[in-house]
Amino acid sequence: MPVLYLSHGAPPLADDPVWPGELAAWSASLPRPTAILVVSAHWEEAPLAVGATRSVPLVYDFWGFPERYYRVRYEAPGAPGLAESVRGLLRTPGTPVQDVPDRGLDHGAYVPLVEMFPGADVPVLQVSMPSLDPRRLLEIGRRLASLRDEGVLIVGSGFFTHNLAALRHAGVPGWSAEFDDWGRRALAAGDVDALLDFERKAPAGRLAHPRTEHFAPLFVTLGASEGDPSSGRSVIDGFWRGLAKRSIQFG
Template structure:
């Protein structure tokens, strides 16, 4: 018996469906930009969450490529992951069962996308390639659920700052990629107050902490209004702070997603909501 029976069950359905998924063509128009809450390896033990992510991916044409900014690669100057096919994954987590460290997600060569990303940046901000850095778990965990065949080139872009205005500007530079069938992804977690979870939350029970529910409701309302200015003032205005985000790297990829939208201040569509171990897994799609 597999150590991850729910993942196996998911793949039994998702793999044949992915083979039949229609690939993006220019007649489809630009793909959206998305922000997803990626969880951690235990996402692969949550059948409902995996189904939600896969259904989301399957509701769009299969991208020509994926560019993903993850909470788990904070690095300046701006950098991209290794572009070679099958670059080894980064197992950037600790304390989990051994089988999580044996998971593989080999994707095709992404060098064309890396060149395109570099070409969108100003001369004053060259993009460095970390040739041996693979995808971290903020990228490969959700993507192996959404695109289980591993047949889409994936490039990871570092998170070079937490300043909302600078990240919105970065997203704007990436906006043309959507017209080329590239799915632009910000990967984080709408609340991430791990130090403040109780034992009951860690074991999968209990109601969400007030700081998580309050922050999530605040963010949901601002996103529905397209109120980017309010979202950018999260550190001083959002309820639940600083418990919801004692460090902010799981929230700030949202601004890359919003910046890549046709209109960053347009209302967004919540595709996934609810909670995992008390943390808000709200995930959104822009136009």
């Protein structure tokens, strides 16, 4: 299976005239997954946690939106077998893996999946990010890579730029465009070292990501890709409300 890093959007993504169609076309081009494993920017918990393995209510981890966004349902089957595989791949002496059986999918997982797999008929498992350290996340991705041979679609869900506080005017701010262009070129060049050190090496790195949780899932994706990042291709690019929605497929 390929590995994906996607910019997940927010609940109003469903109303965008373009983006839902881009996500639907992307999923239609993929092999049918046996299950989907999601690492979302919106779940940080240590030690690494495995979410619900049965269908439980979604996590509406956003505030101030119209009521209809809190009525969205996505009752995908759980993936207990995948959860067991994840535990086996990630649990080592001194590195525990915990279970949080009532933790449903957050909006970083279900918002894009509603558009990509609207039938909610593919089992989905979400795991937490136990750290924002890029190198540690890269290693987690490497340990998960073998799941691809079992038909598992590994998805790192974030946002290629993410600083809501700095979005003061309509249009695309310079810091967002500059970081997006830098990231595109770093990936094309296969410059993993630059990506790992993006806070210092990218133009406007700290402005594009004042907190790094939305870029961090990219490193799980890079690890799981087991290859040169230059082999990735941007399936979706452009901007949404000033934020770069670049989304990348490896393999």
